Amino acid sequence: MDVAGNQSIRDQSEVARAAAAQDKLVVAISSRALFDLDDSHRIFTEKGLDAYVEFQVEHEDDVLEPGIAFPLVRKLLSLNDESGENPRVEVILLSRNSGDTGLRIFNSIQHYGLGIVRAAFTNGASPYAYIPAFGAHLFLSANAEDVVHALKAGFAAATILPARAPLGDDAGGGQLRIAFDGDAVLFSDEAERVFQAGGLEAFSESESLSAERPLSGGPFKGFLAALHRIQSSYPAEHSPIRTALVTARSAPAHKRVILTLRHWGIRIDEALFLGGRDKGPFLKAFGADIFFDDQQRHVASASGHVAAGHVPHGVRNEQ
Numbered sequence: 001m002d003v004a005g006n007q008s009i010r011d012q013s014e015v016a017r018a019a020a021a022q023d024k025l026v027v028a029i030s031s032r033a034l035f036d037l038d039d040s041h042r043i044f045t046e047k048g049l050d051a052y053v054e055f056q057v058e059h060e061d062d063v064l065e066p067g068i069a070f071p072l073v074r075k076l077l078s079l080n081d082e083s084g085e086n087p088r089v090e091v092i093l094l095s096r097n098s099g100d101t102g103l104r105i106f107n108s109i110q111h112y113g114l115g116i117v118r119a120a121f122t123n124g125a126s127p128y129a130y131i132p133a134f135g136a137h138l139f140l141s142a143n144a145e146d147v148v149h150a151l152k153a154g155f156a157a158a159t160i161l162p163a164r165a166p167l168g169d170d171a172g173g174g175q176l177r178i179a180f181d182g183d184a185v186l187f188s189d190e191a192e193r194v195f196q197a198g199g200l201e202a203f204s205e206s207e208s209l210s211a212e213r214p215l216s217g218g219p220f221k222g223f224l225a226a227l228h229r230i231q232s233s234y235p236a237e238h239s240p241i242r243t244a245l246v247t248a249r250s251a252p253a254h255k256r257v258i259l260t261l262r263h264w265g266i267r268i269d270e271a272l273f274l275g276g277r278d279k280g281p282f283l284k285a286f287g288a289d290i291f292f293d294d295q296q297r298h299v300a301s302a303s304g305h306v307a308a309g310h311v312p313h314g315v316r317n318e319q
Contacts, residue, residue: 024090025226026135027076030127031095031105032142034073035064036164049124053101060104063111066165068307069140070112072289075176077115079230079240088230092134093119094127096143131155137226140309151313156223158292158309175242177288178227179306180220182247182257184294184314187215191256193315207253214263215256219313220292221264228266242269244286248298250275280305 031037040059044052073091080087093109093116095102102121109116120130128149131139139150139157150157183192195203224243231239245268249257254273261268272282279298283291284305291302294311302308 024088025076025230026090026092026137027073028092028094028131028134028136028139029069029073030141030143030146030160031093031097031102032162033067033069033140033160034093035067035070035105035108036162037064037067038162038164041162053098056097056101056104060107062104064104064108066112068163068165069160069290070165072176072307073114073116074112075174075289079176080115087115090118091116092136094130094139094141095119095121096124096127097121098123128153128155128157137223138220144310144312147310148312151219151311154219156220156311158311160307160309161303175240177242177244177286179244179246179283179286179288179291180224181291181293181295181298181311182245182249183218184316185218185220185292185311186224186245187218187221187257187260189218189294189314189316190215191253196315204253207256211252211255212259213256214260217264219311221266224268225264225266231267236267239269244268244270244272244288246272246279246282246286246291247274248276248279249273283308 032041040052040055043055076089077091079089091114093105095105097105099121102119106119118134120127126143126146126149128139128146131150131153137156139147139155140160141147141157142160142162144159147157147159180186183189191203191207194206227241227243231241231243234240245257247257250273254271258271270286272286274282278301279291279293280301283302288306290307290309292309292311293299293302294314294316296310299308299310
């Protein structure tokens with residue numbers, strides 16, 4: 001898609017988010033993030049499209065195993081009451097399957113009782129252009145190219161490494177716990193650019209001098225704000241959602257982050273300033289249902305303990 005096309009989608013995204021801000025949290029997810037489609041995807045890559053279509057049609061009544069993001073989706077949907085009226089959360093399926101091959105996916109959705117009723121099947125084309133039409137706050141996909149397009153269009157998006165959900169993680173229920181990295185995820189990458197250009201000493205000096213100046217928002221600010229709106233309707237001690245900031249920053253660079261969140265009027269329940277420590281064990285201790293980070297090494301560390309999404313945004317991902 002050309003520059004004009006991307007600008008058009010960005011313009012649509014602003015309108016969609018403005019409308020969604022007054023309504024429910026909307027999450028768009030790809031079929032390979034929701035279900036374990038490794039076998040059928042292997043047939044597609046090794047034998048081609050015709051063999052894939054034949055396989056999916058032949059097995060359309062075979063229920064798919066939950067994928068890595070399935071527990072997250074089930075917890076998100078559990079935030080809605082049983083009546084289905086005025087839902088707080090909606091999950092949309094965005095899939096590169098055709099309507100024909102996507103029948104197996106919807107059969108599996110119905111089998112698990114997931115309240116997913118809207119979908120776009122694009123028959124091989126990138127589905128990211130439908131994100132603003134659905135008013136989604138977040139897009140999760142196993143296709144890195146689609147995620148990059150979504151981020152460039154101004155949406156929160158992350159690449160999820162396809163995998164089967166760990167045993168015991170598909171029961172649903174329990175508090176929804178979501179963790180975020182800071183720079184280039186919740187916040188812009190302006191501080192990270194200083195670090196890359198001048199090193200730790202320049203970064204520390206810059207953050208100390210700029211401590212009272214709020215950071216501008218990163219791609220996940222809107223998603224965090226949408227979570228915060230749901231949290232705000234509950235007493236803090238009884239909220240069904242708990243959030244955490246898990247960052248490599250340490251004191252004194254923590255001050256600017258805390259004051260930025262205060263300036264935004266957005267609550268974060270836990271803040272972990274790790275000073276470069278490995279994030280994986282801390283995310284396990286927090287019990288994150290998913291963690292978002294712009295650096296592949298942190299995503300790799302986290303994925304040994306929790307579901308993790310790579311956010312290919314900011315200076316660390318420009319090469």
